Amino acid sequence: MxxxxxxxxxxxxxxxxxxxxxxxxxxxxxxxxxxxxxxxxxxxxxxxxxxxxxxxLFDAGGYFLVKGMEKVFIAQEQRCLRRLWISDRPCWTISFMSEIKRRRIYIKLVESTRSEDFSESKIITISFLYATMPVWLLFFALGISSDKEVFDMIDMQDCDASVINTISATIKESDKLCEDFRKSDKARQYVDELVKSSRFPPAESFDDYIARFLFPDISGNRNKALFLGYMVKCLLMAFTGKRKCDNKDDFRNKRLDLPGELLGRELRAQLRLAEKRMVKAIQRDLNSDRELQDLERYIDASIVTNGLNRAFSTGSWCHPYKRAERCSGIVATLRRTNPLQMMSDLRKTRQRVAYAGKAGDARYPNPSYWGKLCFMSTPDGENCGLVKNLAVTAIVSSRVMQPLIESFISCGMSKLNDIPTEHIQRMDKIFLNGNWVGSCENSASFVFRLRCMRRSSLIDPQVEIKRDKHHNEVRVFTDAGRILRPLLVVENLNKIRKPKGRSFSFHELMQQEIIEFIGVEEEEDIQCAWGIRHLFESEGAISSYTHCELDPSFLLGLSCGIIPFANHNFARRVLYQSEKHSQQAIGYSTTNPHIRVDTLSHQLYYPQRPLFKTVIADCLGRSDYASFGRKNDFARPEYFNGQNAIVAVNVHQGFNQEDSLVMNRASLERGMFRTEHLRSYKADVENKDGTKRLKLKEKIDFGKTESKRGRVDNLDDDGLPYVGASLQTNDIVIGKVSESGEDHSIKLKHTEKGMVQKVLLSANDEGKNFAVVTLRQVRTPCLGDKFSSMHGQKGVVGFLESQENFPFTHEGIVPDIVINPHAFPTRQTPGQLLEAALGKGIACKGTMRYATPFTTASVDVIAEQLHRAGYSRWGSENVLNGRTGERVQSLVFMGPTFYQRLIHMSEDKVKFRNTGPVHPLTRQPVADRKRFGGVKFGEMERDCLLAHGSAANLHERLFLLSDFSQMHICQTCERVANVVMRSVPGGKKIRGPYCGFCKSSENIVRINVPYGAKLLYQELFSMGICLKFETQVC
Structure with a gap:
């Protein structure tokens, strides 16, 4: 664009x-x-x-394409700038915040340095344009003529002694600083002189900077004084305990910055830089008496383009308040392992803290998260509680552009200019986005009529209306970044009772005033029922409820709400499934892999739907907001990242100890959990001219079998492999040479292989050509691969057993997976047992049933269903031993369970080498598998070999195969003798060990030591610490 x-x-x-x-x-x-x-x-x-x-088919967009990479914004939690902030640390303060520092206003209760009486030790000061003054002076500078009018604006009824003393001390302090301040000109002159002598004095006149920097959204000095009095009142009420301090972790005090706001912020920063460069260029021509050129010549378009590309690539974004600082973690690369992972990345939120180790209460759940954020979907580690996911039905509001003042007036509001000062405090205040716009006599009637207008779509449905009974206030918000969620309106539910069997779309329910969006603050004014079932089970209590949850599972996030029987599992296991296993499961990442070029991707060959279903899973993939009751309307199988397997809970000859799994070899050979691994290799093509390519062919022929770097027999004359070629380890995948004949080919690593699926030649935005070769590799589960159920039961394949050796039932059913019984009491996941029992009943009856969290059938209902199908009530069965054919004495619990194959495969983690690069300093093998590094051998491996008495193996691992080295020791002084070139009698020079301390080459022995020990000696010697070595000739 x-x-x-x-x-x-x-x-x-x-x-x-x-x-x-x-x-x-x-x-x-x-x-x-x-x-x-x-x-x-x-x-x-x-x-x-x-x-x-x-x-x-399931790509909803919402991300950006920058330099061929998919980038997604993470919504940032920021402090709401449309509110007054009250804090008691380090002193009692109420602040009016703004993105512009010069518009920020702080009113504080501070100790008076001029007061002689202890009871008058606190005064009210205001910080405005970097100048601090008693607030009483600013009132009179704004045109207030008497103390009584100021008292009426503050409106502190039933004042106690502390408030009276504070106000008296403030008036005395104002009188000492400015005599006759009650004359408007005196107070105006004093404030102007104080502001003009501040750190950053404004260039405007008094009226201009008052209008620009003191509550700029409020017009008129009288209205500004009224809002200033309201701020003083709130501060004094908090000081006396009648008003609570604001909680910075409460979501009523937060807003989410979405891509539009974040991108606009960075764009403004880049435009300021471009403007600065343009002004410098124009000033340079003016100073050198050159003729000014067209404006296009002074504007460098690459500043904005490259600046935004750099911000997207690094994820470093400009700070919302501090121009000199940059924030990290704003932009991330969109992950596409499976659809759930992609949708979870699009619905993430992040709270930025100065230091993650001292986040304090920011990590803990807050009651305001209810229905807005998922309590379970948060990563573990340093980002725990700071990175969160939106609940399923939660939306983020956009800015409402519809003017609402006329609607307020029609509902009974009077403007501030039409109300006398002595009467204005008796009325209920009305705030629009934090600005005091008017007052009304009856706030209950005003709020009721305004909410009726919202339900009937006369005003935007995203308008949030809050009535504060304790402080006689009505707060209306239309700004962007508020989290809203839909709720059912109880009084209008009778509109959908009559037409039974009909489905209603979400928009139809909105039009019929059955559903409305509720914000964080407004939710405090309602009585919400737990669910429709709970609402109608207590018919007598319906009148006490105003709203009702659409479904209790909608309180959870997307990846958490599709877990069956999640409310029966240990909370930590639910977290593991929602944040780890569900996003690491191999599924169908996209439905158009043939036209995409991903660096690395996995595809599950035969994705299946689970036998159960949940309310949230039913809503996946629908083009409209349909209701949940539509028959034969299920989500696509690509949304689910696994397959249904027959799982038996039993021990199997010791091969499934701990979290190990025993899998049926025949099931895997039939295609179960078979996946496709795709990896792309990219190379820049600097030259595509045909004549020059022929000259290069004379130097390096890609048609021959071998080259200096590897096999090239699968490459055509253009240096690219043909589709269907089978490439093995160390083969060249893209042949590339320079015009001088230097080889720059890309070679497969020692663990990479595959078949060429796609060869692509294209160009980027800058016109540079590149070539991409995609290799395909089919992978069947093997030892060491990781699997997981939907309940956080992760396991590693420990043994592949033949089908004839597995236990089987009288019906001939053989399990696909056998897990250890100890997995359930230790990990506390009875939900998996309920899923297997429910799945067995569903398979017998042929109809799917719900396993939605919080609304599932009881255990007795599931047991009765199994009993009617002819099975044991508790899912256990008699099985026969596959090896002997005898009946197993114990009962075995068996049933279909949905399992996921994770991206952690042993083939990607295999690590071996006989020789390779070493660290230049320690001469030990380097780390990292990509650098062909050595195998890690740490303290636990050392202790294991010591426990087994394998001293020779330990000596080989830690010494002979690591950093074997030799050094010479002088037995006379017990110090290190260096190998030097020295002269001997006869004029000859020989090279050998020589002790510089003893000045002799006698009594020197050679010992074997790790090079790390030798390096330690040299480093200590450089610090003036000399080590001595006692040696003994064996």
Missing amino acids: KVYSLEKSDKSKTGNDGFVQKRNFMNETHWIFIGLLPVMVKSNLCLLHSLNESEC
């Missing part, structure tokens, strides 16, 4: 005798290119907005 700005006007003047009689303005608009801005995928400006052919 091209961004244009700047309008140029050409003016001409006509006049007689030097006097201008007429002006003719000729405006000519020039569009000037100032940079490129990334466009969000599937937005209105995107080319894919209305394109469905060849696109992924």
Whole structure:
């Protein structure tokens, strides 16, 4: 997308005798290119907005494409700037916050240095434009004429002695600083002199900087004084304990910055930089008396384009308040292992803290998260509690552009200018986005009529309306970044009782006033029922409820709400499944892999739906907001990342100890959990001219079998392999040479192989050509691969057993997986047992049933269903031993369970080497598998070999195969003798060990030591510490 700005006007003047009689303005608009801005995928400006052919069916967009990478914004939790903030640390303070520092206002209760009486030790001061003064002076500078009018604006009824003393001390302090301050001109002059002598004095006049920096959204000095009095009142009420301090972790005091706000912030920073460069270039021409050129010559469009690309690539974004600082973690690469992982990345939120180790209460759940954020979906480690996921039905509000003042007036509001000062405090205040816009006599009637207008779509449904009974206030919010969630309106539920069997879409329910969006603050005013079932089971209590949950499972996140029987499991296991296993499970990452080029991807060959279903799973993949009761309307199997396996809970000859699994070899050979591994290799193509390519062919022929770097027999004359070629370890996948004949080919590593699936030649935005070769590898589960159920029961394949050796039932059913019985009492996941029992009943009856958290059937219902199907009530069965054919004495619990294959495969983690690179300092093998490093051998491995008495093996691992070295020791002084070139009698020079301390080459022995010990000696010697070695000849 091209961004244009700047309008140029050409003016001409006509006049007689030097006097201008007429002006003719000729405006000519020039569009000037100032940079490129990334466009969000599937937005209105995107080319894919209305394109469905060849696109992924479950790709909803919401991310950006920058330099071929998919980048996604993580919503940032920021302090709400539309509220007053009350704090008691380090002193009692109420602040009016703004992104611009000069607009921030702080009113504090501070100790008076002039007061002689202890009871008058606190005064009220205000910090405005870096100047601090008693707040009483600013009241009179704004035009207030008497103390009584100020008292009326503050409106502190039933004041105690501390408030009276504080106000009296403030008045005395004002009188000492400015005599006759009750005269408006005196107070105005004093405030102006104080502000002009501050650290950053404004250049404007008093009226101008008051209008610009003191509550800029409020017009008129009287209205500004009223809001100032309201701030003083809130501070005094908090000081006396009648009002609570604001909690910074409460979501009513937070807003989410979405991609539009974040991208606009970075764009403004880049435009300021471009403007600065442009002004410097114009000033340079003016100072050198050059003729000014067109404006296009001074604007460097690469500043905006490269700056945004750099920000997307590094994830470093400009700070919301501090221009000199940058924030990290704003942008991340979109992960596409499976659809759930992709959708979870799009719904993540992040709270930025200065130091993650001292986050304090920010990590703990807050009651305001209820229904807005998932309590379980948060990562472990340093980001625990700081990175969160939105609940399933939670949305983030956009800015409401509809003017609401006329609607307020129609509901009974009076403007501030129409109300006398002595009457205004008796009325209920009405705030719009934190600004005091009016008052009303009856706030209950006002709120009721305004909410009726919202339900009937006369005003935007995202408007949040809060009535504060304790402080006689009505707060209305229309700003962006608020989290809203839909709830059922109980009084209108009778509209959908009559037409039974009909399904209603979400928009139809909104139009019929059955569903409305509720914000964090407004939720305090309602009585919400737990669910529709709970609502109708207590018919007598319906009148006490105003709203009802759509479904209790909607309180959870997307990846957490599809877990069956999640409320029966240990909370930590639910967290592992929702944040780890569900996002590491191999599924169907996209439905158009043939037109995509991903660096690394996995595809499950035969994805299946689970036998059960949940309410959230039913909503996946629907094009509209349909209801949950529609028959034969299930989500696509690509949304589920696994297959249904027959799982038996039993021991199997010691091969499934701890978290180990025993899998059926025959099931795997039939294609169970078989996946496809795709890896792409990319190389820049600097030269595509045919004549020069022939010259290169004379130097290096890609048609021969071998080259100096590896096999090239699968490459064509252009250096690229043909589709279907089988490449093995150390083969060259892309042959590339320079014009001088230097080889720059890309070679497969010692653990890589595959079949060529795709060869692509293309060009990027800068016009540079590149080639991409994609290799495909089919992978069957093997020893060491990881699997997991949907209940956090992760296990590693420990043994592949033949089918004939597995136990089987009288019906001939052989399990696919055998897990250890000790997995359930230690990990506390009875939900998996319920899933297996429910799945067995579903398989017998042939109809799917719900396993939604919080609303599932009881254990007795599931047991009765199994009994009717002819099985044991508790899912256990008699089995026969596959080896002997005898009946196993104990009962074995067996049933279908949905299992997921994780991306952690032993083939990707295999690590071996006989020789390779070593560290230049320690001469030990380098780390990292990508660098062909050595196998890690740490303290636990050392202790294991010591326990087994394998001293020779330990000596080989830690010494002979690591950093074997030799050094010479002088037995006379017990110090290290260096190997030097020295002269001997006869004029000859020999090289050998020589002790520099004893000046002799006698009594020197050679010992074997690790090079790390030798390096330690040298480092200590450089610090003046000399070590001595006692040696003994054996």
